[in-house]
Amino acid sequence: MTEALYQTDSYLREFDAIVTGVEGNAVTLNRTAFYPGGGGQPHDTGTLTAGSYTWRVTRVRKAGPDVWHEVEGEPPAAGTTVHGQIDWERRYQLMRTHTAMHILCGVIWRDYGASVTGGNMEPLRGRMDFEFEGLRQELVHEIEAKINAEVAAARPVRVKILPRAEAFQIPDLIRTKINLLPEGIQEVRTVEIAGLDLQADGGTHVANTREVGPIRIADYMSKGKINKRIVVELEGTA
């Protein structure tokens, strides 16, 4: 099993670990800071190093309790101590983008009562789908101003890992379909934007909304009478 260092410290860029398994061009480690993807956030990329040899990590994925790192070239053998380093610029852009998406769905729920049905992101650009019948072009500017006000409000972003039973008592989490979590999952990781949004979420986030920087609503699409899509973009350097 891989200890998921990214779950408790999203700012960790480098770490040491031991290769605990090899399959084809992929290795699993006893601990990792590489995010394996999930919740609309893409996996990290980066490098593993041992001595004078460096492997490029091109893909990361979770399989049961293990995180697998696909590398270029012949992978390091089981038992090798490696130094991992994630591509920090890309990851930090994804952290800012992910938090921006939570700001967006928090504002849209609070002020318009519309819920999210899906979303996806790449560095500095994200899209979210809402059940939001009343969304129209005039509202888009209003929403953009509101989400930027939440960035300016410098709200702390807090991550907690709660026992399942405790998480199930929190009304905000029920709203975000926590009840769909598989039976076997005994702990629930929550991401709270203080005073704005609380979700069960596995992603890596910035510690304060001010780190997101200015958010632009780049596109808005009607995907039917009720289903609407909003696309947001961030600036390259916060």
Ligand SMILES: [Zn+2]
């Ligand atoms: Zn999320």
